[in-house]
Amino acid sequence: MNFMDWITNLDRRWLYLLVGVFAIVPLIFPLGMPVNVSPAVQSLYDHVEGMNPGEIIMVSMDYGPSTGPENDPMACALIRHALSRDLRIVMLALYPIGGVNEGIQELQRCVGDLDPPNGVLESTKFPGKIYGKDFVYLGYKDGGLATMRQMNENIHEVFPSDYWQTPVTEYELSNEVQGYDDVNFAFSVATGIIGEWWANTVNAQFGLPVAVGCTAVSAPKYFAYYNAGQMFALLGGLKGAAEYERLVLDNYPQAKADTEEQVFYAAKGWDVQSVVYSIITIFIILGNVAYLLERRRTRMQL
Amino acid sequence: MLKKKIPVLLCFLAGLLPIISFFFTSPGDGLREANDTLEQWLVVVSGFALLLGVISVFQVNLRKISNRSKGWVNAIYLLASLVIMGAFGLMDAFSEMPGWGWVGTSGNTGFNWIFDAIFQPLQSTMFSLLAFYVASAAFRAFRARNLEAGLLLAAAMVVMLGINPYVVKVLPFLPEWTRWIMNGPNAAAQRGIIIGAALGAASMTLRILLGIERSWLGLQEGE
Amino acid sequence: MSFIPRSALSKVLVAAPFLLQASSALAQEEEVIGWGIVSDNVAALILFTLFSGVVLYQIGQARRGKELFIRRIAGLNAVEEAIGRSTELGRKVMFVPGIGTVGEVETLSALSVLKHVAKHCAEYGTPLEVPNKDPLTYAAAREAVKEAYLEAGRPDLFNEEMVPYLTYDQFAFTAQVTGKMVREKPAANFLIGSFFAESLLLAEAGQSTGAIQIAGTAQVAQLPFFVTTCDYTLIGEELYAASAYLSKDPVMLGCIKGQDIVKAIVLLWIVIGILVLSATGSTIMQDLLNSSLGN
Amino acid sequence: MHIFFAMAPLNTPDGFGIWVGAFFTLCILSFLYKDNPFFRFAESIFAGCSLGYYIGNTFSQTIVPNVLEPLVHDGHTPFISWGWWVLVIPIIIGVNLYTRYIPKIAWVARFSLAIYVGYYAALEMMLKLQGEVLPQSADTIISLVPRGTPMIDWFTSIVVMIGVLCVLVYFFFSAEHKGVLGGVSKVGVWFLMISFGAAFAYTIMGRISILIGRVVFLMGDWLGYGA
Structure with missing residues (x-):
């Protein structure tokens, strides 16, 4: 049987095998697929670089576990970038299913284990960074758009206590942040529609600069907001995550060391994504070549 | 006769409430309240329905076990x-x-x-x-068999190549093309499907409320 | 567990902007305590009245015996072919009426196609299986199949196990149905109704067994998968026209005609709107669609 | 390298859970090769425990808080107070579904179904007319003369407009598709095909990241790679 016959009658399990193998290999041996930083991503990095120490970023966890591989690395890279630059972070979650867990998971991944009610406040990964002073996690609040509107009036009313049920007024940082005016910009790590609300409500109506990290599937929709100037930066899917992560890792050795300790980070995901896409592309092309040759052969026989 | 008329009438009346309360307000907001109450009830009803399913699962599987099938x-x-x-x-x-x-x-x-x-x-x-x-389906389906299939293939190839970092180095405009296809032709087709389907659904709803369409009740078609 | 598009939740997320708009409209109207019109929904009220009026008129016309035409829908012509092949091969027909609730119009359309399919199966004595995810859809599907067998004069062939309930979980349901497809190799699969991420899992599993597959859904995100893996796909509105097409019932065809007329009006409105906007820069036609009484 | 030597400890409750999760993950993945007893086992367990889960879910989210608890604790006088009836009517409608098991009055079960279908179908009609037909049509109305918007955006809008109109024409049922109508609807089909091809290819990304999630579970949580 020649190659073309093989391709035409390909057993689909060969494809399954290739997809499976290339979903595993990059996790162990990162392939380092090239990453071209796009302007939409560069602008987030430049913005953070341009901030003065002590300024505050609001990070909203607007996704759940199923899009974790895409969204987690975005949150991580931003938290590490911010803490490396002595900026402060207020985190919260608006996504109803699982956002709150993603928040605590990614925060602890970046700063190390925390137990504020029992006095474990200092980050092990970023020594000297203290919960409540340099970063704080307010937990989850339902209501979506309505909540976002309310936060413009008074964040303390929306989040009276933090993730561990400590009143927000007890921590210096959360006490200080009362409205959108108190933060430099908001970063929404989003799946679905919540990131759009940040753009068309919080940015459009209240004037807070907004950046979004969204899943690849919703990226085309989000780029329309980016092009319209309703968000100043956009990370789209694993690609966007890998680009931003690359910028941070190239410039901050601590972030690089921490990130590369993890089983999974954006660059590896980008490897998997681009390799699997390439495999599918190659097979589609081969399939078409075989199909066209076959058609020509039958025509010549006629 | 009642067997047929009562369900059709109940269906019609139950459908009237959300329509009227969607368009009109009433003294003391009674319409909206009635509508909300009915919706609450139906949530409970669907809770009861799950047991129907559970009974079926037991029936089918117990029979399987006792027949050793x-x-x-x-x-x-x-x-x-x-x-x-x-x-x-x-x-x-x-x-x-x-x-x-x-x-x-x-x-x-x-x-x-x-x-x-x-x-x-x-x-x-x-x-x-x-x-x-998706890999095997894409491999099989994306073949240039005719013009339509060719368009499907071409659009898919632009998107897929636009993700490949090596290809993008050579053809840097591809990601932009991808976004254009997604927000242009793709959005257009989706919008067309949505408007058409919404009108189709509305017409189907009228047929249901008027009792013209009733195979779901296990009743004969027509009048 | 965010990826489960539990239909209720996904509906809330999708409908959220709209609901918020509606609730803010209500908030504005707190003072209104008399009979009145919800001002934000005036455009919809006009559309609804127009729609109902046109459709009812067409139904009246149809009752008076006016001949009505309906264009060919390939997927529906293939229904009998698919059942016929199953009969020849002596294998079963599988009909999955989606995973939506019976309250969804898509599911109801699927059920009317199901009844048609069941009737043919009864006539030819072809085994049929209709696995279900939603319990109320299950109840309705069972009624529809039972009635079909009765109408075909073969109530003896109907049994409860033809319409089994599987489970309420989207992917557990999918696992069972794909398992059945691979093990029992039905010669024809109908995947008609409201489908979500499982669409491709079901269609690809069915494709691998060589079954003729006819799909139909109005879920825009799932159509690409059905179109590429099934032999025929009813796209969006075609699904809603299916019952009229299959039954050739004049009253139903009247409804289809009415819906076409409204579609033509919408089209015309868009075209006029474009012309007005281009010529004068006025967005009046657009505003009327978004309009409320107040502005 | 320390791969494969740091598997989750089987003897802790946490570690045991990970092993069970890994076992079931592999059972499902084995279906890719072919149907086998492991997959069938996992499929049965999946079916059973998912249905069990939703029984619990239905009771804790609906039946207990909306029916049983208020019925027992809100102090309504049975048969007399309206509040009691408000709670009992849905129970009657719900229980009525089971009359199908009594052959003589099986047809009564349709009443409940009819109310449910009537309500939701009508609600869906309202949501579709208001939430889909009107705004989507409004968005399609754009100026043929570019007014201040960048050329590329204007061009995209024109393409969207043409596409929407052609696709809608494709959906005309009451006239034969030939002549002009046939030509326009043909263009509509082209738009549909481009859309399906692009959307399919695009969705692959999301699916790959779900697979990554599972692989990370197997490699990281179970085998302990990177721990």
Whole structure:
């Protein structure tokens, strides 16, 4: 049987095998697929670089576990970038299913284990960074758009206590942040529609600069907001995550060391994504070549 | 005669309420309240319906076991896990009722353990099979058999090549093209489908409310 | 567990902007305590009245015996072919009426196709299986199949196990149905109704067994998968026209005609709107669609 | 390298859960090769425990808080107070579904179904007319003369407009598709095909990241790679 016959009658399990193998290999041996930083991503990095120490970023966890591989690395890279630059972070979650867990998971991944009610406040990964002073996690609040509107009036009313049920007024940082005016910009790590609300409500109506990290599937929709100037930066899917992560890792050795300790980070995901896409592309092309040759052969026989 | 007329009439009346309360307000907001109450009721009704399904599952699987028909052992596993998880779930639910604390505590460990260790991995793995299936489906379907299939293939190729970092180095405009296809022709087609389907659904709804369409009731078509 | 598009939740997320708009409209009207019109929904009220009026008129016309034409829908012509092949091969027909509730119009359309399919199966004595995810859809599907067998004069062939309930979980349901497809190799699969991420899992599993597959859904996100893996796909509105097409019932065809007329009006409105906007820069036609009484 | 030597400890409750999760993950993945007893086992367990889960879920989310608890604790006088009836009517409608098991009055079960279908179908009609037909049509109305918007955006809008109109024409049922109508609807089909091809290819990304999630679970949580 020649190659073309093989391709035409390909057993689909060969494809399954290739997809499976290339979903595993990059996790162990990162392939380092090239990453071209796009302007939409560069602008987030430049913005953070341009901030003065002590300024505050609001990070909203607007996704759940199923899009974790895409969204987690975005949150991580931003938290590490911010803490490396002595900026402060207020985190919260608006996504109803699982956002709150993603928040605590990614925060602890970046700063190390925390137990504020029992006095474990200092980050092990970023020594000297203290919960409540340099970063704080307010937990989850339902209501979506309505909540976002309310936060413009008074964040303390929306989040009276933090993730561990400590009143927000007890921590210096959360006490200080009362409205959108108190933060430099908001970063929404989003799946679905919540990131759009940040753009068309919080940015459009209240004037807070907004950046979004969204899943690849919703990226085309989000780029329309980016092009319209309703968000100043956009990370789209694993690609966007890998680009931003690359910028941070190239410039901050601590972030690089921490990130590369993890089983999974954006660059590896980008490897998997681009390799699997390439495999599918190659097979589609081969399939078409075989199909066209076959058609020509039958025509010549006629 | 009643057997046919009553359900059709009930369907019509139940449908009238959301329509009227969508367009009109009434003294004391009574319309909206009535509408909300009916919706609340129907949520409860759908809760009762689940038991219909459970009965069917028991019927089918018990028969399988007693006939020793193919796969009867799996039917035992199925029923056993249903009973165990169902019991944990009921304990969990009733523990919320005041005075029922003795049945267990809310968020009991058995329920959560099965959820985390069995249910959740099964669910997400089944979902992840799609990664393999999209590959084989794309390989088979994207062939330039005729003009339509060729357009399908061409659009897919632009998107797929636009993701490949090596190709993008040579053809840097591809990601931009991808976005254009997604926000242009793709959005157009979707919008067309949505408007058409919404009108189709509206027409179907009228047929249902007027009792013209009633195969779902197990009634003869027509009038 | 965010990826489960539990239909209720996904509906909330999708409908959220709209609901919020509606609730803010209500908030504005707190003072209104008499009979009145919800001002934000005036455009919809006009559309609804127009729609109902046109459709009812067409139904009246149809009753008076006016001949009505309906264009060919390939997927529906293939229904009998698919059942015929199953009969020849002596294998079963599988019909999955989606995973939506019976309250969804898509599911109801699927059920009327199901009844048609069941009737043919009864006539030819071809085994049929209709696995279900939603319990109320299950109840309705069972009624529809039972009635079909009765109408075909073969109530003896109907049994409860033809319409089994499987489970309420989207992917557990999918696992069972794909398992059945691979093991029992039905010669024809109908995947008609409201489908979500499982669409491709079901269609690809069915494809691998060589079954003829006819799909139909109005879920825009799932159509690409059905179109590429099934032999025929009813796209969006074609699904809603299916019952009229299959039954050739003049009253139903009247409805289809009415819906076409409204579609033509919408089209015309868009075209006029474009012309007005281009010529004068006025967005009046657009505003009327978004309009409320107040502005 | 320390791969494969740091598997989750089997003897802790946490570690045991991970092993069970990994086992079931592999059972499902084995279906890719072919149907086998492991997959069938996992499938049965999945079916059973998911249905059990939703029984619990239905009771804890709906039946207990909306029916049983208020019925027992809100102090309504049975048969007399309206509040009691408000709680009992849905139970009657719900229980009525089961009359199908009594052959003589099986047809009564349709009443409940009819109310449910009538309500939701009508609600869906309202949501579709208001939430889909009107805004989507409004968005399609754009100026043929570019007014201040960048050329590329204007061009995209024109393409969207043409596409929407052609696709809608494709959906005309009451006239034969030939002549002009046939030509326009043909263009509509082209738009549909481009859309399906692009959307399919695009969705692959999301599916791959779900697979990554599972692989990370197997490699990281179970085998302990990177721990």
